[in-house]
Amino acid sequence: MDDEDGDILNIQLSDTEVDENKADRTGQTEADFQAVKRDYRAKVENGHIHKHIKLPLGPAATKQHVQQVLHAVEELYFFRHFRDALNLIKSLQSDGSHQALDSHACKLILCYERKCIHKLNASS
Template sequence: MADDSLNSHLLLIDLSDSEASETKECANPSTNGIAAAPELTRAERTALSEPAFQALKKSYRAKIENGEIWSTISLPLSAQLSKPDAQELLHAVEELYFYRRYQEAVQFLGKVFNDGRGEGCIDQETRELLKYYEERCKAKLANDVIKN
């Protein structure tokens, strides 16, 4: 005799994941089952088999920077800067500061804020950090002038 309490539907609750609706088949005949990195959603990357993951991992290359991030940023900036673009802008200034290229950092920030419409399109947090680096660079330049 079956126990009806064990057959209750209490445990048949469907738990949803916000990414579950994004899940689709990763197979692509032209790439032997591995889609190109930009085409994969987060759910697809999580669902990759180990061989597919290793093949995808081999396709990634480290981005090597040599103090020239600032030269890849096109000015004037777009009307509303995306967070990744704002981060790249910040990294460009941080890189110039790290390499002690203070004058170049000040000149670049001058272009961003004056010619590049930086005041209106950069979020407040990033704008404050950029202004901080600008002040630090100017202080370093003034300090170098005093030493010489």
């Protein structure tokens, strides 16, 4: 059999020696890392994302802006602020922001709208 036939048993094994010329994966010195580590503070969201988003979303809204809106609605629902979530959803619909949302985001927001209405009706 010829090695160039491409048969199923034509397997090449790699060298077992470690490649000594591997590139540095961090690209950061230890001093730089320690400086970042010293100044780093974890971002904790506690129900106030909706206060920091900029509405209305324009037609050039980035995916990050859309994700912030989704996270704001989800966070309000999670913290059981159903009326606030409904108000945010209503403002998205009335100010034209919903036009910047893709179909997946629209479906999620409508799902949260139904859930909030259901929760409010159940608690009444």
